[in-house]
Each structure stands twice: as C-alpha cells, then as structure tokens.
Amino acid sequence: MSDLRSSYDVVIVGGGVVGSATAYFLASNPDFTGSVLVVEKDWTYARAATSLSSSSIRHQFSNPLNVRMSMFGTEFIRQFPELTAVDGKGDDLALHENGYLFLANDQRGSDILSRNRATQAACGAQGVLLTPREVAVRFPWLNTDDLTLASLGLAGEGWFDNTGFLYGLRAKARALGVTYIEDEVTGVTGQGGRVASVTLKSGAQVGCGALVNAAGTRGRRIAEMAGLYLPVEPRRRSLFVVDCRTPLPGRVPLTIDPTGVFFRPEGRYYLMGTVPDPDPAVDPDDFAVAHDEFEEQIWPVLAERIPAFEALKVVNSWAGHYDYCTLDHNVIVGPHPEVSNFLFANGFSGHGLQQSPAIGRGLSEWITYGGFRSLDLSPLGYARVVSNTPFLEEAII
Incomplete structure (x- = not known):
C-alpha cells in the first residue's frame, strides 16, 4: 500500500472482468495519459460473477445494440492472445463456437x-x-x-475460458501501468456535484477525477455511498x-x-x-x-x-x-446526469462477461473524449432510470 498515490485520474471500484476491461481499454488508448486505480476486495475472485458464470457468448438478441456489443466481444476474444500479450505471451481463450x-x-x-x-x-x-x-x-x-x-x-457464439479472460485483462492492464490494490471502498465523498474521493477499508482516502462503479452485485451500495439510486x-x-x-x-x-x-x-x-x-x-x-x-x-x-x-x-x-437490473434486465452504463464523473457499469443481468469488452471500450472513450465513439451506448444510460423507460430486449435468458 506504500506506493498508493493520494489521487488518481480514474478510480475503478471492482477489479472483475468489467472493471479490468475498462482499465485495459483506458491504458491501451494512446490518447489517455492519466492514472488509473482499480480497487478489488478479493484477489482470489472465488465469488466473482466471472468465475461462477456459464462462460458463454451469443449474438442472438432482439436489440441491435446488444447484438453489436456481443459481436465485438467475439472479435475481442478471438484476438485476445495478441491484444493482451505480456512479454510476447498471450493466452488463447479456447472459444468453442458451437452456437x-x-x-x-x-x-x-x-x-x-x-x-x-x-x-x-x-x-x-x-x-x-x-x-x-x-x-x-x-x-x-x-x-x-x-x-x-x-x-x-x-x-461467433459459444463458450470460452472465463478465468483466463479475467486474468489476461488484469495482467495486461497492470503491465500497461494500471495500479491494482486489494481493498474495499467504504465511502464516497462528493464536492460541488462531483465525486471528489473514495475512502478505503484500510483507512486511506484517495482523490479521483472520475469514479467507475464496476462493483457487480455491490454496485447499488457504491451508488448509495454517493447518494445515488441504482435499480440493481x-x-x-x-x-x-x-x-x-x-x-x-x-x-x-x-x-x-x-x-x-x-x-x-x-x-x-x-x-x-x-x-x-x-x-x-x-x-x-x-x-x-x-x-x-x-x-x-x-x-x-x-x-x-x-x-x-x-x-x-x-x-x-x-x-x-447476477447483478440484476430490475428496470429491464440490461446494463446501465455511463455518467449520472447530475454527478457527471460518477460512471455506471452495472446491472448486466448475466451478460457482463460477453459485453465487458464493449462496455470497457465505451467507458474509456467517455472518460477520454467526453462521449462514446465506437458504439453509441447512450440508450443504455442512466436517463432511462430517471424516466422509468425500459430498454427493450426480448431475448432474455
């Protein structure tokens, strides 16, 4: 903990596949020059959603945005050994494309x-x-x-190595300069309508330019620390x-x-x-x-x-x-409309593993450029929670 800085440009709460994908895409983007801290409460990941999932990916959704997110997930998985290689070595995720x-x-x-x-x-x-x-x-x-x-x-549909996916993303993010610590966020402090810092269970207080809530089933608790509502x-x-x-x-x-x-x-x-x-x-x-x-x-x-x-x-x-979104069973991603540096990545409802590359890429774009570029994720934003307007998806398992 001695090398922990007093502040980071981005603090990611949760070091599972979604948090690690966000960290990876930030660190891989040459236009992002900031610092990133990932706070994960359990480095064994024994009870992480990733570790306990059915490790599958599909393109058969009813909403085009969900289809395109998972199609990008497949592309990323296929290229995983090259994209996440450390010291010239990357892991093949053994994608079984049985459909x-x-x-x-x-x-x-x-x-x-x-x-x-x-x-x-x-x-x-x-x-x-x-x-x-x-x-x-x-x-x-x-x-x-x-x-x-x-x-x-x-x-493009089938199943693959879920833990290899998580650990490969994490290892590459760390190799690119992302700091990971085993700790737990116990408080979020705001100032002037923005998140200013987080308090850790170890007692440290860390300033942040942006906070990404990738805390899975504990995402609602993190939102509540900032005074925000999350239907998960x-x-x-x-x-x-x-x-x-x-x-x-x-x-x-x-x-x-x-x-x-x-x-x-x-x-x-x-x-x-x-x-x-x-x-x-x-x-x-x-x-x-x-x-x-x-x-x-x-x-x-x-x-x-x-x-x-x-x-x-x-x-x-x-x-x-599942970090289950009670509004419509789909992820909530992007900034809160009133606390603009608090970004959600919550409520995947079973789709987190396959959608994590698209969500991580999208959040990295928002943080770096102030908006989504590769794929417009705004229909999955928090505005639909405010208006109580579900994102329609018929192919829910």
Whole structure:
C-alpha cells in the first residue's frame, strides 16, 4: 500500500472482468495519459460473477445494440492472445463456437425468433432459422414433436475460458501501468456535484477525477455511498454439471428450451441451469446452491426434450449471482446526469462477461473524449432510470 498515490485520474471500484476491461481499454488508448486505480476486495475472485458464470457468448438478441456489443466481444476474444500479450505471451481463450440453439413451441415464440433473426442479420450476425424437421436432421438427439421453429447461431457464439479472460485483462492492464490494490471502498465523498474521493477499508482516502462503479452485485451500495439510486440487486443462479450415460453425438450447441432451461457441453459432461421460479433478491454473500431447481425445474424439462437425459448424474454444482437490473434486465452504463464523473457499469443481468469488452471500450472513450465513439451506448444510460423507460430486449435468458 506504500506506493498508493493520494489521487488518481480514474478510480475503478471492482477489479472483475468489467472493471479490468475498462482499465485495459483506458491504458491501451494512446490518447489517455492519466492514472488509473482499480480497487478489488478479493484477489482470489472465488465469488466473482466471472468465475461462477456459464462462460458463454451469443449474438442472438432482439436489440441491435446488444447484438453489436456481443459481436465485438467475439472479435475481442478471438484476438485476445495478441491484444493482451505480456512479454510476447498471450493466452488463447479456447472459444468453442458451437452456437446457441433457441427453440420455440408456439406462434408467439416463432414470431419472436423470426423478428430477432432479421435484426441479427442486419447487424451482420450469422445464423439460420430451422423448421422442426431441419432441427431433427441436424440434432437427432432432440425431441422436436412440439416445436414450431428454432434459431441457430452459425458463428461467433459459444463458450470460452472465463478465468483466463479475467486474468489476461488484469495482467495486461497492470503491465500497461494500471495500479491494482486489494481493498474495499467504504465511502464516497462528493464536492460541488462531483465525486471528489473514495475512502478505503484500510483507512486511506484517495482523490479521483472520475469514479467507475464496476462493483457487480455491490454496485447499488457504491451508488448509495454517493447518494445515488441504482435499480440493481443480486439474483442467484445455480449451475449443475451432469454426466450422461449416452453422450450426445455431433456438435452440440448451447440449447435453450422454450421454458428457459438451457444446457451446453462441458468437456465430457454437460452444464445446465434455468431462471429460478420464484426469483427473489438474495444476500450478496449467499452462494448456497438451490438443488431443488435441478430436481423440480431442470431435469424434468430436459428429460422430455432430450431422451438421453432421462438418466443423469450430477457431478458438480455451484451458485453465482447476477447483478440484476430490475428496470429491464440490461446494463446501465455511463455518467449520472447530475454527478457527471460518477460512471455506471452495472446491472448486466448475466451478460457482463460477453459485453465487458464493449462496455470497457465505451467507458474509456467517455472518460477520454467526453462521449462514446465506437458504439453509441447512450440508450443504455442512466436517463432511462430517471424516466422509468425500459430498454427493450426480448431475448432474455
């Protein structure tokens, strides 16, 4: 802590994938010449959303902005070894481009998939709509009797090394001069309508030119320290790794049943989960696995959809958290309209890993140039919280 400065041009609260992506893009931008401090409370990242996620990325959204953010995420992941190399060495994130397969079993679901596919195609995302017969030919292990339509991503969608992503960003940011400390922000001091400094659990007070709230499920608490409201709360998501006696043949995509239950390959096993019902807010330190979700919600659906899944054995399970935006399940990004140097990166609702490159790039542009340049993220800004106007996105898992 002896090398901690008294002030930094940018203080980032949270050193997970979103905070580290922001730090990386700031430090990589030759037009940004300031200093950056990242404050992370737990360097093990054992309970970070990144570490406990399903590590997936998709282009199949209904809103063009979400499509384009994830398309940039894929591009960044593909170039990751070169972009984040330190001393000539960078890590490949082993992107498995098996695609996402969305299933519909009624007219409303079919209409949504058709509209979404048109939007995705207009953005350049590769995919195809499949009839039930075409689904059966491609994926003979799938029960298609009740299906009306399906949408399959053909490139850029799949899963990858989540912890490699986080640690690669962090290592590169540090190599470029970003300071990381293991500490916790316990107070935010304002002056003249701006954030002036943060107080750390260690007792240090650090001045800041801008503060980026990338604190995940604790983002609401950081906002409250500055006297600001943030409609974000922790929601638990339990994931289960299962063994199947009869492995599914061929290239298996991440498959989303019309009920919301999903699964994907995980090595020789399969990873699966669902949106809990009910889905209450939880304590940010509650990581108990909801085992009843597997028995009551997941297995019955998948046993019907995939006959080979009638006999499954759970070999591992864990619970992570969404920083869930209660307004519309989408990230809030950019400055507060009244406290202009307080910037949000909160409420990803499960999309933080795949959207972190676009959000980190956008925040770095805002801090450096006073506005978004590569991709206009303003529709995801705080103004919609003030006006209570949701950002519309139909493809929520």
